[in-house]
Amino acid sequence: MKTQANILIVDDDRDVLETARMFLKQEFSSVDIEENPEKIPGYFEIKDYDVILLDMNFKKGVNDGEEGFHYLSKILELDPEAIVILITAYGEVDLAVKAMKMGAADFILKPWKNQKLLGTILSAIQHRKSKKEITRLKAVQQQNDPFKNLIGTSAAIEKVKDLISKVAITDANVLILGENGTGKELVARALHDLSKRSNESFINVDLGAITESLFESELFGHVKGAFTDAKADKMGRFEMAQNGTLFLDELGNLSLPLQAKLLTALQTQRINKVGSAKEISVDFRLLSATNMNLNQMVNEGTFRQDLLYRINTVAIELPPLRERKEDIPILLDHFIQIFCKKYQKPLISVDEQVIEKLKVYPWPGNVRELQHATERAIILSEEKTIYNADQFISSSAASSSHTAEDAVTLDEMEKVFIKKTLDENAGNVTNTAKQLGLTRTALYRRLNKYGLG
């Protein structure tokens, strides 16, 4: 029986090709031959090759192996897991060794004995199988990693991951705190994925975006005819989260009357759809998030203490990016991979000096801002390496090292930076917020804080 394998042989010697094909056809299911190495990419478009036999020298009289290296790297670009066996002549063994360092799997000397060729190809196929298996296992492992999206190795992030692992399996209500763009929603999803409710729904409610008039209908649902626009029955978010997880984002934005309504529903675990007298009991795990200081709001009388008690069995605090700068390179790497793929660019690298500048910059919009900045840089980049920090952060930010020297505190640095970005955008808050990776609310808060409003 023939071994199932696709083999491609590339050599400029027609005799070598035909003889090899005749012999290998008896052993393997598919054997293709090609004299012109420039045509290799075309073959890769049609088939997935298990082994490629590649000659080291194609032009007559040239035997420095440069062509072999060139086409070897081309093949590895097309398929990083490709198994390439180089065909070499006597006296070229040192070149073959160099090629193996570059990623070739093996080499075979011309003229070969058929049994030797067979043995080399069979062990190469085995090698290919194990390589594929390792890649598959890595993918499975990554998929099973609940923290695969939560990038960072700083002590602060490790502490957060630790806490998530501990509380996820309990049904405790968790309050996730942190500035805009620090990853609060990612933490909420990880808590859900690791919980007993992971097979049920994860329902997200952005309380900052719900108007006072739509609050009840959004959260509790309504029945047909409950109000003019209620053309049909509607399920509320509480009901959608039945048996699963309910994530209330931007909780600090809720007005006092709505806080009261929310508290009642949480206490009774029962809701009435708007326009219905029938009570529905709901069972969900509650996660909340805010970038506001709820304790301070309680003191000021703008947040209910009893509601804070209810939602805050455990608190997880996410540090701002400027307090864990050591995570910047790994996050950068992560986003570069995502955006190079998205915009179909070869993997772009970033010069060390640029990375140093990015570490000095205060990132008021945290990871979200870094994500946007990286996307912009990748779109703009025409070279393989980015040497200019301006590509990531606007000119005002690029001079942040100057700002850093002049500014005494991070707050001052942030103020100067926001002011400059605002000026650049002719005072347009929406555009400024977008550029900084902040929500408009977050920007307004800062404008008030720094007296820039």
Ligand SMILES: Nc1ncnc2c1ncn2[C@@H]1O[C@H](COP(=O)(O)OP(=O)(O)OP(=O)(O)O)[C@@H](O)[C@H]1O
């Ligand atoms: N540690 C991280 N690793 C990878 N991506 C991250 C990380 N933290 C945040 N992000 C990314 O940054 C963006 C913002 O994160 P997320 O929405 O979770 O932040 P947030 O704190 O909920 O923000 P907001 O308060 O503005 O709603 C998302 O695209 C998210 O994927």
